[in-house]
Amino acid sequence: MTGSNARPTRAQQRRQTEERILDAARRLFAELGYDRTTIRAVASAAGVDAGLVMHYFGSKDLLFAQAVEVPADELPGGTSGEVAEALLASLGRRLTGEPAGSLAVLRSMLTNADAADRYRTAGEPQLNQLTAAIPTPDADLRASLLSAIIHGVIAERYLLRLTHLADASPEQIIDLLRPCFQSLTTPPPTSAKTL
Amino acid sequence: MTGSNARPTRAQQRRQTEERILDAARRLFAELGYDRTTIRAVASAAGVDAGLVMHYFGSKDLLFAQAVEVPADELPGGTSGEVAEALLASLGRRLTGEPAGSLAVLRSMLTNADAADRYRTAGEPQLNQLTAAIPTPDADLRASLLSAIIHGVIAERYLLRLTHLADASPEQIIDLLRPCFQSLTTPPPTSAKTL
DNA sequence: CCGTTCATTCTACGGTCGTTGACCGACGGT
DNA sequence: ACCGTCGGTCAACGACCGTAGAATGAACGG
Numbered sequence: 001m002t003g004s005n006a007r008p009t010r011a012q013q014r015r016q017t018e019e020r021i022l023d024a025a026r027r028l029f030a031e032l033g034y035d036r037t038t039i040r041a042v043a044s045a046a047g048v049d050a051g052l053v054m055h056y057f058g059s060k061d062l063l064f065a066q067a068v069e070v071p072a073d074e075l076p077g078g079t080s081g082e083v084a085e086a087l088l089a090s091l092g093r094r095l096t097g098e099p100a101g102s103l104a105v106l107r108s109m110l111t112n113a114d115a116a117d118r119y120r121t122a123g124e125p126q127l128n129q130l131t132a133a134i135p136t137p138d139a140d141l142r143a144s145l146l147s148a149i150i151h152g153v154i155a156e157r158y159l160l161r162l163t164h165l166a167d168a169s170p171e172q173i174i175d176l177l178r179p180c181f182q183s184l185t186t187p188p189p190t191s192a193k194t195l
Numbered sequence: 196m197t198g199s200n201a202r203p204t205r206a207q208q209r210r211q212t213e214e215r216i217l218d219a220a221r222r223l224f225a226e227l228g229y230d231r232t233t234i235r236a237v238a239s240a241a242g243v244d245a246g247l248v249m250h251y252f253g254s255k256d257l258l259f260a261q262a263v264e265v266p267a268d269e270l271p272g273g274t275s276g277e278v279a280e281a282l283l284a285s286l287g288r289r290l291t292g293e294p295a296g297s298l299a300v301l302r303s304m305l306t307n308a309d310a311a312d313r314y315r316t317a318g319e320p321q322l323n324q325l326t327a328a329i330p331t332p333d334a335d336l337r338a339s340l341l342s343a344i345i346h347g348v349i350a351e352r353y354l355l356r357l358t359h360l361a362d363a364s365p366e367q368i369i370d371l372l373r374p375c376f377q378s379l380t381t382p383p384p385t386s387a388k389t390l
Numbered sequence: 391c392c393g394t395t396c397a398t399t400c401t402a403c404g405g406t407c408g409t410t411g412a413c414c415g416a417c418g419g420t
Numbered sequence: 421a422c423c424g425t426c427g428g429t430c431a432a433c434g435a436c437c438g439t440a441g442a443a444t445g446a447a448c449g450g
Contacts (some may be wrong), residue, residue: 010417014427033306035230039408049429053407056427068313110302110354111228119355138367145348145371152339152347159305160314164339172333176340179378184371205447209397234438244399249439251397 001105018056021046025067029104034112061114068101068115070122075129080185083133088174088181090126091150093168098158106151107159123147135185146184149177212328213251216241220262224299229259229307256309263296263310265317270324276379283369283376285321286345291363293353301346302354318342331382341379344372 008016008183024045028037039060043050057063073093075086094102105122130143153173157165165173203211219240234255238245252258268288270281278308289297300317303310325338348368352360360368 010426017427033230035228036306038406039407048427050408051410051430086445107305110305110350111231116355120357135412138371140359141363141367142371143356144351145368146359148347148351148360149344149375150347151341152350153346155305155347155350156339156343160311162315162339162342164335165343168336172336173340176333176337176379180344180375183374183378205396208447212397233436235436243397245438246400246440249397255438 002117017046017048017052021048021053021056021063022067025063026100026104029064029067030098030100030107033108034104034108034115035045064108064112065115065118066105068104068118070102070105070118071099075126077129077133080133080135081098081182083130084178084181084185086186087146087150088178091177092155092170092174094150094154095157095173103158106155130185141185146181149180153177212241212243216243216248216251217262220258221295223294224259224262225293225302227302229303229310232352234258258302259299259309260313263299263313265297265300265313266294267317267320270321270379272324272328275328275330276377278325279376279380280371282321282325282341282345282380283373286348286372287365287369289345289349290352290368295315298353314378321374325380329380337379341376344375347353348372 021042025037025042028042028045031037039053040050042063043053046053053063057066073090075083075090076084077083102122105115105119109119110116127143127147130146131139134142136142153165156162216237220232220237223237223240226232234248235245237258238248241248248258252261268285270278270285273277273281297317300310300314304314305311322338322342325341326334329337331337348360351357
């Protein structure tokens with residue numbers, strides 16, 4: 001038996017190359033979006049030939065589909081207040097580190113129908129749980145607004161890199177957003193009057 | 196003098212054709228984004244040859260620049276509460292009708308540097324006024340969050356067409372967002388404790 | 391009425407893209 | 421040691437893109 005790290009077996013080599021390609025694809029799709037990312041660029045970033053990418057993944061669409069992985073982190077049920085806090089925590093997690101996969105979807109969803117679908121179905125379970133937890137007739141609209149807020153913030157922080165949003169700490173952002181989330185997950189006090 | 200509508204003069208004809216091209220460009224840029232919109236498609240939609248578009252506008256970039264017009268509606272100064280309300284009113288205006296120009300910028304800004312710049316500079320005056328009106332040290336972050344919320348909502352309503360957001364009336368959306376805007380433009384009560 | 395301008399079209403060039411298929415050379419089972 | 425398998429490269433095709441420039445013909449000014 002050869003030393004375990006001296007010469008990699010063929011299967012190992014293949015998995016390793018595939019992973020290098022997927023990494024490069026994730027990076028480029030997140031940075032440039034679907035259209036501007038070229039298979040040749042992915043291949044070159046991974047140190048291989050463009051033909052190999054086709055050979056392994058079949059097409060650009062399939063490469064994109066396999067590169068973007070959506071962990072879809074789940075939301076615990078509970079009172080509307082608890083759900084708001086869980087949602088804030090989920091946002092906090094997404095504001096630390098850079099999940100290249102979901103950034104790729106976010107970057108591409110406005111110009112690529114497939115990415116748009118992926119975005120929809122990825123957020124759907126969260127959206128449904130959210131809707132179920134909000135005790136008002138317009139729960140679905142409220143949940144959609146929360147989704148819009150979350151993605152707006154992430155897009156401007158990571159994709160557009162608006163300085164004030166990019167520099168802020170996740171805690172700072174979450175603290176400022178907490179009243180928003182609470183007001184959207186909570187029915188209005190029975191007699192509220194705008195001054 | 197020929198009848199005013201019998202045979203159009205050459206200048207009239209030109210202005211008319213240019214406007215048809217710009218209309219088609221606005222529609223296509225808003226619908227497909229910068230990359231997927233082709234000069235040939237714009238020309239064909241306007242009923243002219245692609246060469247003519249080049250002849251009139253010089254390049255695809257210049258066509259895009261001229262097609263997207265940013266009215267940049269101004270924000271009156273005032274107390275933070277008044278600014279919040281003015282911002283809500285501005286959002287309401289943008290939620291009725293479909294300003295194809297700004298949708299084109301919004302659709303393209305994630306994949307086109309020029310559109311991103313245009314988006315930044317278009318929102319900048321509003322952002323500055325907003326920052327000036329918020330009486331907290333983190334005013335700039337708060338203003339950025341408000342901007343992110345606004346654009347997130349518009350993007351999901353008009354570009355992604357999430358059903359619950361697309362079907363809702365502007366008033367409904369604004370009413371739900373009002374507490375958000377108020378909490379972001381207002382310093383927190385001196386002793387707030389999250390339960 | 392003639393020469394010019396100009397709106398408009400046609401054709402074509404150079405480049406890039408996704409994708410294909412032939413080809414090469416090292417690994418691995420027998 | 422042989423030979424099929426398979427990771428990987430190379431060259432090319434067809435489509436489409438942005439763009440340039442010549443050609444056409446009708447409107448215009450003198």
